Amino acid sequence: MDRAELAHFLRDRRARLKPVSVGLVAGGRRRTPGLRREEIAQLAGISPDYYMRLEQARGPRPSRQVLKSLAWALQLSDDERNYLFRLTGEAPALAGASREVPANVLMLLERLDDNPAMVLDAKYDILAWNRMATALMCDFDALPAGERNTLRWLFGRQRAWLETADGWRYARQCVADLRATGRYPEDPAVRDFVDQLHAESPQFARLWDAREIEIQRSTTKRSVHPVVGELELDCEILVLPDRDQRLIFYTAALGSPSHKALQALRAGLDPC
Known part of the structure; x- marks a missing residue:
């Protein structure tokens, strides 16, 4: 307790x-x-x-x-x-955390070739991704493993985005979700991650200390891509409870400007 x-x-x-x-x-x-x-x-x-x-x-x-x-x-x-x-120790024990992504989930990532998709663990480490996720965000293979983390990006590389209403809203959702997963403070890796980010980022510290609690099930993310411009994407989350992982994929309404932007990103992946 x-x-x-x-x-x-x-x-x-x-x-x-x-x-x-x-x-x-x-x-x-x-x-x-x-x-x-x-x-x-x-x-x-x-x-x-x-x-x-x-x-x-x-x-x-x-x-x-x-x-x-x-x-x-x-x-x-x-x-x-x-x-x-x-x-207080009254809830069922949490599933064991794992960084190994099941083979069937990796296969699904590849089949979702029209939509960005990735797998995250409880502390938002990016464990696997497809080509569209690379086109939308960055070349994950070029990053050291320790930097493949959504929250580190959010409170580091994308710090300027936090100053926008959409960026701050998304950050609040992520931090509330991190606390709500129940891994803090039971999981030493999550606890150390939170302590480190709390010391490094005043914005993260402010949101963490607010103690908001809400599991993120789906959301809308608005951002500006350097190639295709403004995007409004629906972020859908599928839980993999036996691994304590989540499959996240991004979609846009059919025929919308954001959907056409995703199609443009998809076209840029294939040689002419």
């Missing part, structure tokens, strides 16, 4: 709640944002002292019933609720 992270998480989610959202009358002077500890304890049906000890990282391991009550009192989303359970 990670008492320190549990304490941070409870304090953060309590601070986000407004009295009116739980049926309390707004008004009176409040020294802290959100609800008071005793108000959360009352909503969850536990003693204020017990809840205070949880927020101070010195409480006992909560039972499943207490966790369910806290999740309801704090109005947690499904992803946040699962995260709460994982912090």
Whole structure:
């Protein structure tokens, strides 16, 4: 049980709640944002002292019933609720992480020759990709293995893109997803990666410290390609649970400017 992270998480989610959202009358002077500890304890049906000890990282391991009550009192989303359970060791064990991409997935990558596609692990390392992904992003083979990481690009090479609304939105989704996967802090490789990126990038540190939690299932990514210009691509994510990997592929609406741009990229891959 990670008492320190549990304490941070409870304090953060309590601070986000407004009295009116739980049926309390707004008004009176409040020294802290959100609800008071005793108000959360009352909503969850536990003693204020017990809840205070949880927020101070010195409480006992909560039972499943207490966790369910806290999740309801704090109005947690499904992803946040699962995260709460994982912090206390009540969620099912995570699948073993692997960097080996199954042969059938590699074959699928090659067959998706009209769309950029790649396989990522839990910490956003790029494990495999197709030719269209190279055309869209960069020559992955030319990069050292340690630099084949979506988040390192985002908070390094593409730092200027973070200053745009689309770039910042995408970064928030990725960081919230990284925390929601449950690999942090259980997996030492993920924990070390987060610590390193936290020290290197103020933007990453800001988003990570916000403790947003939401598994990324699909999204829309807008960017500007140096050859074909503006792109608006739908990012679809297929989970490979037995490997703790995800297959990600990019598509565009048929006949749209972005679809025509992808076709242009595809045409540039083949000799005349």
